[in-house]
Amino acid sequence: MKKWKLFTLIFISFLTVFLIVTVYKTLTIASKQPDGQITEATVNKNEAVEHLSEAVTYKTISYQDRAKMEFSEFDRFVDFLERAYPSVHEELQLEKINDYGLMYQWKGKDNGKQPIGLTSHYDVVPVLDGTEGNWEQEPFSGTVIDDKIWGRGTLDDKIGVIGILQALEYLLKEGYEPERDMYFMFGFDEEIGGDLGAKAMADTLKDRGIQFEYVLDEGGAIVEDMVPGVQSPVGVVGISEKGSATAELSIEGSGGHSSQPKSQTNIGRIARAITKLEDTQFPADLKGPGEDLFEYVAPEMSFGMRYIFSNKWIFEPVIERVLLQEPASAALIRTTIAPTIFQAGEQYNALPEKASAVINLRLMPGDSLQDVKTFIEETIEDDSIKVEVEGSEATKVSSVEGEPFQKVQQAAKNVYNDAVIAPYLMFAGSDAKHYDSVSDNTYRFLPVQITSEDLNRMHGTNEHISIDNYLNAIKFYIEIIKESNR
Structure with a gap:
């Protein structure tokens, strides 16, 4: 019984300290918004x-x-x-x-x-x-x-x-x-x-x-x-802006009559590869510009949301799961995969000798074209499928510290006083x-x-x-x- 009381006391003490620290951090997080100076410009x-x-x-x-x-x-x-x-x-x-x-x-x-x-x-x-x-x-x-x-x-x-x-x-x-x-x-x-x-x-x-x-x-x-x-x-x-890459998956092999198909056709293998990519997805990570966004808006949130985002060091896995629920917010935290073109076959009763698919990817800062190719190859696990990737990587990430960003922010606040920049x-x-x-x-x-x-x-x-x-x-x-x- 004494051990149980001691455990309970330790748990309550830990919980109390946890709440004090996290609530204090929530209440003291400072706004990153400058005071808007209403513009005096009068436009014709x-x-x-x-x-x-x-x-x-x-x-x-x-x-x-x-x-x-x-x-x-x-x-x-x-x-x-x-x-x-x-x-x-x-x-x-x-x-x-x-x-x-x-x-x-x-x-x-x-x-x-x-x-x-x-x-x-x-x-x-x-x-x-x-x-x-x-x-x-x-x-x-x-x-x-x-x-x-x-x-x-x-x-x-x-x-x-x-x-x-x-x-x-x-x-x-x-x-x-x-x-x-x-x-x-x-x-x-x-x-x-x-x-x-x-x-x-x-x-x-x-x-x-x-x-x-x-x-x-x-x-x-x-x-x-x-x-x-x-x-x-x-x-x-x-x-920063995400990179844009095109990945082409292609396979060649014997065709034949559709009445005697192999257990794995060219179309099936490409389709299976795409399914694996969509099921796996690139890892999500709230970092870089996405993290900066929430650091700037967190002080302006309602208390419940501010509590979560002010304590990202604890709630980051939860935040990432929430962001992954919507395409727009998911794109903030991972490289995206979008199959856009599928080409195979010309005759309804003939197995195609070639099949290919084109995937558009938008790359997070830090993900290289080689990273993308390696990820695709390791995910689809099919050496018969040729993977080619070309495109551009994400641009450099510009600073939010110092005068340049603050000038843009201030100018916007001078016109849109109620907005969070x-x-x-x-x-x-x-x-x-x-x-x-x-x-x-x-x-x-x-x-x-x-x-x-x-x-x-x-x-x-x-x-x-x-x-x-x-x-x-x-x-x-x-x-x-x-x-x-x-």
């Missing part, structure tokens, strides 16, 4: 709307087959910019890279400070054949109705180009002078990789010895209901990756408040932006330029 609404509306009308469409690109439309767009933004083109130096990559330089007063770069792209994806009739407004009309601007590029990413130029025109008319050099780089082929636009501009800057303190591109945005336990909108700033891992690709070689940090943030439906519209049907959202984007670019020069 009519002019701004007119400019984005017209910008949408130019069909600057990127195609994988570059021969299909109508560069006359790109010429017209560039002419429009020169006409719409006279102060920018008088005061800033414009250099054209590969004719259509637009690189503006704004000279600062202090040559000793590292320059800052803002970048966007003005090419857009095509409208899928057969879907034109599904649009409520013509996709290249730039229609303004019900306080919305409609058309391809209003979200991805002419809003970035026009938003930055509107901000520059505003600041120039105000007589503003930057402390440091600033560069504004606008790509024209981001949707097909950015090789002749952003990459060429980055290579040009590298040859000249230009090294940015940071570059800011499109990417994350301000969204609601993104993080459990956080009532406020969350603005996510990409500090946090780092995250971007799943899609952007031009930002090309600037990694010439910038200490690269961040990815589209300064608008969007819904999950808006995300589907970016490359889909009925792309549009509210006028208030667009005006806030301009204000953000005004604020980020000011914050970068304090």
Whole structure:
């Protein structure tokens, strides 16, 4: 009986200490959010709307087959910019890279400070054949109705180009002078990789010895209901983007008549390999940008969620299991596997001699292409299946410590005072990756408040932006330029 009492006492003492430590950690976790300083910028609404509306009308469409690109439309767009933004083109130096990559330089007063770069792209994806009739407004009309601007590029990413130029025109008319050099780089082929636009501009800057303190591109945005336990909108700033790899699994062997199949056919073996990969999955690990996200939002959570995330050292396995329940959160903590193409057979009664499958993988920072290949081979356990992997690995992870990230965060808070601004891992690709070689940090943030439906519209049907959202984007670019020069 005495031993039982002693055990009970020890257990209660341990539990008490545990609760004191974990509750104290929960209550004392400090917010990582700066105080928002409400922007004083007053944007000319009519002019701004007119400019984005017209910008949408130019069909600057990127195609994988570059021969299909109508560069006359790109010429017209560039002419429009020169006409719409006279102060920018008088005061800033414009250099054209590969004719259509637009690189503006704004000279600062202090040559000793590292320059800052803002970048966007003005090419857009095509409208899928057969879907034109599904649009409520013509996709290249730039229609303004019900306080919305409609058309391809209003979200991805002419809003970035026009938003930055509107901000520059505003600041120039105000007589503003930057402390440091600033560069504004606008790509024209981001949707097909950015090789002749952003990459060429980055290579040009590298040859000249230009090294940015940071570059800011499109990417994350301000969204609601993104993080459990956080009532406020969350603005996510990409500090890295996942790599994108293509794995091809292929097998060759004798075919034959379907009336006498082998116990293991080529199709069956490829299918079994895919099943093993989907059942196994890459290991999940809450680290890097995903961990940074929750460190920034944890102080803003309700008490129950804050308790769990403030004590990750205990609850990490539970957190990871929860995150794995949803595709979006699962992608934050592991390399993803998505079979996209399966090819085999031509005749219903003939066994195919060849079978292959293509898998798209989005790589976590730290996972190499060789890691992916090794994982696939060890998982499928079939030496007859050839595995080939190609693609790009994740970009470097930019810092959330120090001034560069804080400047982006502060500028966003100045416009969206109620939002929680946090780092995250971007799943899609952007031009930002090309600037990694010439910038200490690269961040990815589209300064608008969007819904999950808006995300589907970016490359889909009925792309549009509210006028208030667009005006806030301009204000953000005004604020980020000011914050970068304090």
